[in-house]
Amino acid sequence: MTITIGLPSKGRMKEDSSAVLARAGFSVIAVGNDRSYRGRVEGRDDIEIAFLSASEISREIANGTVDFGVTGEDLVREGLAEADARVEFCARLGFGHADVVVAVPEIWLDVDTMADLGDVAADFRARHGRRLTIATKYWRLTQQFFSGNHGIQLYRIVESLGATEGAPASGSADIIVDITSTGSTLVANHLKILSDGVILKSEACLVRARKPEHEGNPVVAEIINAVRGVL
Numbered sequence: 001m002t003i004t005i006g007l008p009s010k011g012r013m014k015e016d017s018s019a020v021l022a023r024a025g026f027s028v029i030a031v032g033n034d035r036s037y038r039g040r041v042e043g044r045d046d047i048e049i050a051f052l053s054a055s056e057i058s059r060e061i062a063n064g065t066v067d068f069g070v071t072g073e074d075l076v077r078e079g080l081a082e083a084d085a086r087v088e089f090c091a092r093l094g095f096g097h098a099d100v101v102v103a104v105p106e107i108w109l110d111v112d113t114m115a116d117l118g119d120v121a122a123d124f125r126a127r128h129g130r131r132l133t134i135a136t137k138y139w140r141l142t143q144q145f146f147s148g149n150h151g152i153q154l155y156r157i158v159e160s161l162g163a164t165e166g167a168p169a170s171g172s173a174d175i176i177v178d179i180t181s182t183g184s185t186l187v188a189n190h191l192k193i194l195s196d197g198v199i200l201k202s203e204a205c206l207v208r209a210r211k212p213e214h215e216g217n218p219v220v221a222e223i224i225n226a227v228r229g230v231l
């Protein structure tokens with residue numbers, strides 16, 4: 001059985017992903033030209049590389065088309081219900097750090113915690129005639145955190161696929177859930193993170209689709225151990 005590893009074909013995780021595999025002894029070579037979406041590992045006929053975008057990798061792991069992938073934990077947990085039952089986070093790779101956070105306008109002076117935000121959400125309809133709105137592309141993580149962890153039910157998610165931090169100023173949503181790394185985009189948009197508003201501390205991970213045929217497969221174990229060994 002050939003083991004397929006999904007690696008980012010572009011974007012911020014591309015170089016670091018190939019580098020970590022190379023350090024682990026798996027030198028990735030593109031097959032064909034630079035634009036090819038297939039690759040292989042030098043000297044190995046039992047491993048294939050599929051170059052995909054970071055978010056496609058989490059989808060392909062979920063449906064089992066690839067055996068392993070390197071992608072952000074946020075994308076896996078957002079893309080997949082019951083993620084831990086369906087995939088194994090084999091290693092945290094030390095790059096691609098980003099926090100998924102709840103941020104509100106700085107001028108909401110008496111809102112510093114999720115409990116404060118729960119109070120605002122409860123009163124929102126009476127005060128404004130509508131529910132509190134949250135701009136995000138992280139639907140699943142937002143619902144789990146608000147409804148599951150904090151018992152906040154009165155809100156509406158407004159899908160945002162870009163420039164999420166601009167939503168409160170433009171009036172398209174009241175607050176946001178998005179990723180931040182340096183924090184400068186939040187500051188530039190006069191938003192603050194709630195003190196207990198970090199939903200997930202994400203980074204690039206080596207992720208494995210849990211498949212029965214992986215049991216006892218020496219190549220699967222070899223890949224996991226080799227990557228762990230260079231971290």
Ligand SMILES: Nc1ncnc2c1ncn2[C@@H]1O[C@H](COP(=O)(O)OP(=O)(O)OP(=O)(O)O)[C@@H](O)[C@H]1O
Nearest residue numbers: 010011012013053054055072074096097098181202
């Ligand atoms: N400053 C940042 N902004 C956005 N994503 C970041 C940042 N820092 C780390 N990441 C992580 O990078 C991953 C997204 O990578 P990238 O934006 O390169 O994907 P992508 O190739 O654009 O995917 P797609 O095109 O499918 O959206 C996520 O897991 C995210 O958490």
Ligand SMILES: O=P(O)(O)OC[C@H]1O[C@H](OP(=O)(O)OP(=O)(O)O)[C@H](O)[C@@H]1O
Nearest residue numbers: 162165178179180181182183184185186
């Ligand atoms: O905390 P910071 O360091 O300011 O980074 C956070 C910002 O970076 C990302 O956007 P980016 O412009 O990289 O583009 P993307 O949305 O296409 O990933 C992300 O969506 C945030 O807006």
